[in-house]
Amino acid sequence: MSGAQGRLTLWMIEIFAAIAETRAISGAAKRVGASPSAVSQQLSKLEDGVGVILVDRAARPLRLTPQGEIFLRRAQVILDEAALARSELLGRDLSHLTRVRLGMIEDFDADVTPRLLTDMSCELRACQFLLETGPSHRLLTGLAERSLDMVVAADSAAPIEGLEIHPLLSEPFIAVVPLVAGKPVATSAQALREVPFIQYTQRHHMGRQIAAHLARQDFVLSPRFEMDSYHAILSMVAEGAGWSILTPLGLLRAHRFEARVGVIPLPIAPFARAMSLWALRGGLGDMPAQTAARLRPILTDLIVGPALQRMPWLGEGLVVLGADGKAID
DSSP, X not given: OOOOOOOOOHHHHHHHHHXXXXXXXXXXXHXXXXXXXXXXXXXXXXXXXXXXXXXXXXXXXXXXOHHHHHHHHHHHHHHHHHHHHHXXXXXXXXXXXXXXXXXXXXXXXXXXXXXXXXXXXXXXXXXXXXXXXXXXXXXXXXXXTTSOXXXXXXXXXXXXXXXXXXXXXXXXXXXXXXXXXTEXXXXXXXXXXXXXXXXXXXXXXXXXXXXXXXXXXXXXXOOSEEESOHHHHHHHHHTTSOEEEEOHHHHHHTGGGGGXXXXXXXXXXXXXXXXXXXXXXXXXXXXXXXXXXXXXXXXXXXXXXXXXXXXXXXXXXXXXXXXXXXXXX
């Protein structure tokens, strides 16, 4: 440590915040899109610049020194102000944007995500797109921890402060049941009680939503299987191992099983989940609202149209939502 104060950069501060969040050089490197050696070098330059040790490198996982804890509070303020300045400067002109870290729910990874990225890349020719796909809870955590700039995810059970939300889609839950001689093995709530139930995992918010709704309707079941894969669930339904509750998106994602399972309205009170685009408030100017507007016709073409053709009885249950949260005609 030279002890001589030097010049600090926003890049150094962003890297320090990433180290503080991940508690690892490798984790910070992945978060900011740099090599571990570059991250370590920038941390050393930052510590030289402020004249104190900020991170205890000998600890596993890494931990901040008392001085590092103090600096982190100021670093977060600096990054917030930088994001606000970036937003004000960008306004509606996104042509100079160089990097966007986008998170997309797994349900969209086959069709919607490629279409969206293709459209965005044609307009933002100088921009690098860093894509992460995964379950909603993981994407929203990444957004809250600033490893992602915006995400498309199912609405969360708990509100997250500091985010802007742009509604996209509302989809009802449906029942998928085995077929016998080409017809659903059961369609009523009472008859389905006699068929083994395959639960979408309660480790995810959607699974907890389903379990909570069943409890509210006094339709508590004892799942024989609990799984986190649409393909695995629908494969087992197709083989006659049981029935499940999913969404139209789940069925479309595992479309190779469509012809081998029965799809019926939920035989208890209906309920739905919503999809939205979430972003750090003010961090990307008008880009989140523009991206949501770009996504809505894509969802109409690739999700709502095919689903209603397969399941016309969904009616107004499956709808694209406008910026006001109301269904688009």
